[in-house]
Amino acid sequence: MDKEFVKALRETIREQVIRKNSIEIDGLGLFEPVHEEQREEKTADGKVVMMPPRDRVEFKPVKPKKG
Amino acid sequence: MKIDKEKLSELVAEKSGLEPESVAGQLDELVERIRKTAEKGKALEVKGFGLFYLNEKGDLAFDPSEDFATEVNYKYAGMEPVELRRSGKKEPEQALPADKSEKVTGKPAEETPDKETRDKAKRPGAGRDSGPKKTAAAESAKREPAAAGKSRRKKSGKKKERDTIMTLVITVVTIILLATVLMIVMERPGEEPPQQIVETPAEEPSAPVGTEPVDVPDSDAESARDDEPEPAPGVDPGSEPEDIVLQDPEVTERDVENSFGLHGTAESLDETHYSIILHSMQSRDRAAAAVDELRDEGYRAVLSQTVHEEHGTMWRVGVGQFQSISDALQAVPELPSAYRENHFIGRIQ
Numbered sequence: 001m002d003k004e005f006v007k008a009l010r011e012t013i014r015e016q017v018i019r020k021n022s023i024e025i026d027g028l029g030l031f032e033p034v035h036e037e038q039r040e041e042k043t044a045d046g047k048v049v050m051m052p053p054r055d056r057v058e059f060k061p062v063k064p065k066k067g
Numbered sequence: 068m069k070i071d072k073e074k075l076s077e078l079v080a081e082k083s084g085l086e087p088e089s090v091a092g093q094l095d096e097l098v099e100r101i102r103k104t105a106e107k108g109k110a111l112e113v114k115g116f117g118l119f120y121l122n123e124k125g126d127l128a129f130d131p132s133e134d135f136a137t138e139v140n141y142k143y144a145g146m147e148p149v150e151l152r153r154s155g156k157k158e159p160e161q162a163l164p165a166d167k168s169e170k171v172t173g174k175p176a177e178e179t180p181d182k183e184t185r186d187k188a189k190r191p192g193a194g195r196d197s198g199p200k201k202t203a204a205a206e207s208a209k210r211e212p213a214a215a216g217k218s219r220r221k222k223s224g225k226k227k228e229r230d231t232i233m234t235l236v237i238t239v240v241t242i243i244l245l246a247t248v249l250m251i252v253m254e255r256p257g258e259e260p261p262q263q264i265v266e267t268p269a270e271e272p273s274a275p276v277g278t279e280p281v282d283v284p285d286s287d288a289e290s291a292r293d294d295e296p297e298p299a300p301g302v303d304p305g306s307e308p309e310d311i312v313l314q315d316p317e318v319t320e321r322d323v324e325n326s327f328g329l330h331g332t333a334e335s336l337d338e339t340h341y342s343i344i345l346h347s348m349q350s351r352d353r354a355a356a357a358v359d360e361l362r363d364e365g366y367r368a369v370l371s372q373t374v375h376e377e378h379g380t381m382w383r384v385g386v387g388q389f390q391s392i393s394d395a396l397q398a399v400p401e402l403p404s405a406y407r408e409n410h411f412i413g414r415i416q
Contacts, residue, residue, distance in 0.1 A: 001100075005093045008083035009075075010116040010135070016070050016078070017139050023070045028098045029127060033139075040151065052146035057139050059129035 017057045029061035102127070137392050144412050145396050329387040329398040331367045341395045342369045342385030344413040345406050354382035361386055371415045385413060 013031055016023050023031040036054045043049055070078070076094060080087040101119045104111040105127055110120035116135050122128040137144055326334045329343075345361075348354040354370055361368035366386040375381045386402070389395040395412045402410070 001093050001096055002083075002085065002089075004083045005079065005085060005090060006097070006113060006116075008079045008085075008090075009094070009097070010113065012075065012078045012082055013116070014135060014138055016075075018141070021068045021070050023075055024072065025075065025094070025098060026072050027095075028101060029129070031129075041148070048151045049148040050151055051148050052143050054143055055140045056136060057131055059127075061127035061129075063126075 013057075018055075027062065029059055032058045032060065034058045134391070138414075141392060141412055141414065144392050145399070327388050327390055327394065329367060329401055330365050333362075333367045333369045333388060340415055341389045341392055341412050342371070342383075342415050343387050343389075343395050343399065343402065343406075343410050344383050344385045345402075345410050346384035347373075347381050348384070349378060349381060351382050354384050357384045369415060371413070373413075383413060385415065388415075 013023055017031060017033045020033050022033065025031075034056050036056065038053045039051050041049055041051050072091075072094065076087055076091040079085070079094070080090045083090070085093075097113075101111050105119060105121045108121065110118050112118045112132075115132055117129050117131040119127060119129050131139070327340070346354065346357050348357070358368040358370045361384070367388055369385040369388065371383045371385060373381050373383055387395060387398055389398065392412050399407060399410070
């Protein structure tokens with residue numbers, strides 16, 4: 001497997017997720033951008049904190065075809 | 068928009084300069100390798116991207132690497148949870164009287180002793196320092212010598228009192244100064260980037276040299292596990308992830324010292340890098356003027372163009388060139404105070 005290929009794949013997926021595009025790879029799954037709004041959370045010691053917003057990538061696998 | 072495998076192959080081919088057929092083939096190979104590794108109960112790590120493994124349900128799972136997660140979340144990088152005040156019911160009970168309530172933010176410790184010392188200073192000094200009073204004391208001494216002796220004794224007593232007060236005043240002023248310096252020093256660490264980002268592990272030193280993907284030795288595999296706070300539940304604990312190691316070109320390594328940092332001359336680099344974006348303007352001229360101004364101040368100012376969905380072409384004014392978001396965040400405290408809270412980290416091609 002080419003080093004340049006893996007590097008370009010990683011960068012391409014990152015760029016597309018940042019642009020809010022999902023990437024579906026047959027046989028593997030779906031990389032999906034998820035935006036979380038800021039929210040209040042209570043910590044274990046009782047403090048109430050405002051969590052900042054967050055962009056993250058979620059992976060949903062595809063079930064391999066049986067047969 | 069959804070990017071399918073075909074489109075992804077095209078984009079990767081475009082980026083890497085490889086043939087689209089070759090890219091499609093390597094993508095299939097990677098998918099197969101991820102699947103087979105996961106089925107064996109092992110995890111496969113793609114350096115700088117993430118870890119693939121089977122979770123406890125037997126489904127393929129992916130944990131993005133810290134670097135990848137930070138890059139995806141670049142808009143909010145550096146933002147930390149903010150502690151909120153507890154419910155408003157308790158506040159009035161704890162609140163100070165009306166005249167002092169405004170000083171709750173940390174000044175009362177300074178204000179109270181200051182006032183007291185001022186009052187103390189005024190009280191004993193009030194009858195001595197003014198000229199007319201001295202004259203009056205002299206006159207009374209002339210009239211009543213015995214009384215003058217008493218007055219001298221009183222004066223020496225007052226002198227001692229005054230010295231004590233002066234010492235007190237100096238002590239209080241010193242304490243206030245020290246408290247102010249401490250407050251300034253304490254504020255700085257708060258502006259530092261979150262620990263998670265600072266601790267981004269250096270990839271390059273541990274990566275073996277070579278153009279082919281190489282399996283990383285045991286020690287690296289262990290460190291890869293350390294990056295993931297929750298180990299893959301479906302993975303056999305004895306197994307070690309198979310890694311695909313990437314290395315950035317040596318050119319970047321050599322250029323690091325002179326090409327990156329907050330101060331210096333902006334250079335055109337082959338690799339993508341980050342900058343601290345201070346302004347985003349529609350007018351190129353205004354943006355260029357801002358860049359010139361920052362360059363005059365010694366900053367490595369960078370002008371870049373981006374296309375905004377609503378506003379069209381925007382010109383970004385950034386300072387510094389950094390290899391990673393973590394590096395950029397570490398330079399933020401060095402920015403002029405006006406920009407420390409008003410910026411974001413952007414990727415510049």
